[in-house]
Amino acid sequence: MKEIKKEDIKQEVFDLYDDYAHNRVNRREFIQKLSAYAVGGITVASLMSFMLPDYNGAIQIKSDDPRLISDYITYSSPKGAGTMKALLSKPVDAKKKLGGIIVVHENRGLNPYIEDVARRAALAGFISIAPDALTPLGGYPGNDDKGRELQSKRDRNEILEDFIAAFDYLKNHQDCNGKVGVVGFCFGGWIANMMAVRVPDLSVSVPFYGGQPPVEDVPKIKAPLLLHYAELDTRVNEGWPAYEQALKEYNKEYMAYMYANANHGFHNDTTPRYDKAAAELAWQRTIDFFNKKLM
Known part of the structure; x- marks a missing residue:
């Protein structure tokens, strides 16, 4: 073979x-x-x-990394699913209250890749929360195909409410300084865009190849945006020109990057769509943006 x-x-x-x-x-x-x-x-x-994704060799920050305190918690989502499960992570040696980052998964639940990203965010000096939208259906099933099937059974606007509730939880957490941003991937990129619309005191939003909000909602956006797009991702990119025009029209604070020859999902290091150079550059830009806006 x-x-x-x-x-x-x-x-x-x-x-x-x-x-x-x-x-x-x-x-x-x-x-x-x-x-x-x-x-x-x-x-x-x-x-x-x-x-297909291979999680065995791609994890960068292991779940028992001694530099982190990383545990599953539950929080209340009154307008969403009721009670949600999430991974909460922070540096073990934090000396002060930290900026908060919500990490939003793709369309298949809280898989090992997204948990790893949440730990990377914590290791960069933040307190991160990574909710599992599949909580009301039993949680991420350990298989992306099954996870995708389960997530398709949930209403995406109800899921959005679950992540807005995560914002409220993290903003009021004793270890958070009250400044909270969001980073989301694929479906999570749409959530990140929509949270910018829906949450007036969101400090920053970073969608990775995420679907855009309706242009009529752009005036509601208060949070600075850092948007990452992949050049070969024609499906998502179709909505970008109208979104950018609206952002300019309403004088919104944003930066957008188009990564040459990159595919949708280029940050996900568990599949062949991964583009190491683009992923590392986009992530460094993301952490720099969070450092600027959440500290």
């Missing part, structure tokens, strides 16, 4: 995986269409395995 390398994968395969990851094609259709690219000693099974 031929060893698959990222450079061997055609862009059409990444686009097909994006359709599958966002429920535009089902698993059967994904496998059928993937077969067209199983050539030159590459099997459908090996190609599919290569495209």
Whole structure:
């Protein structure tokens, strides 16, 4: 069996995986269409395995890292699901109250990648909270396909209420300085954009390749925005010109970056869509922005 390398994968395969990851094609259709690219000693099974997330070797900050206090908590979400589970993380040696960061997962629940990102945020000197939108359905099931299926059963506006409730929880936490920002990925990027609309005292919003809010809602945005987009992510990027025009029209504070030759999901280091250079640059820009706005 031929060893698959990222450079061997055609862009059409990444686009097909994006359709599958966002429920535009089902698993059967994904496998059928993937077969067209199983050539030159590459099997459908090996190609599919290569495209799907691999959490075994990609975790950067382990759950028992001695530099952090990281535990699961629950908080109240009166307008959402009632009671939500989340990972709360902070540096073990914090000497003062910290800026807060809400970390919002993709469309599949609180998986190991997002937990890792939440710990990275804490290690950078913040108190972070990473809620699991699948809490009312039993929580992240340990499998992204099943997680995506479960999340599709929840109303996204109710999920938005759950993350707004996380803002209230973190803002009033004894270890938080009262300044809270949000960073979200994919579906979580849409949540980050919508929290900027819905939460007047949100300190900063950082959507990674997130769907845009309705342009008529842009006047409601108070939080500074740092927006990350991937050049090859044509689906999400379609909404960016109108969003940017509205941000300019209403004199909103924002910075936007388009990462050349990067795919949707380029920050996720558990899949071949990962772009190391783009991911590290975007994350450093994100932490710098949080340091500026939350300290």
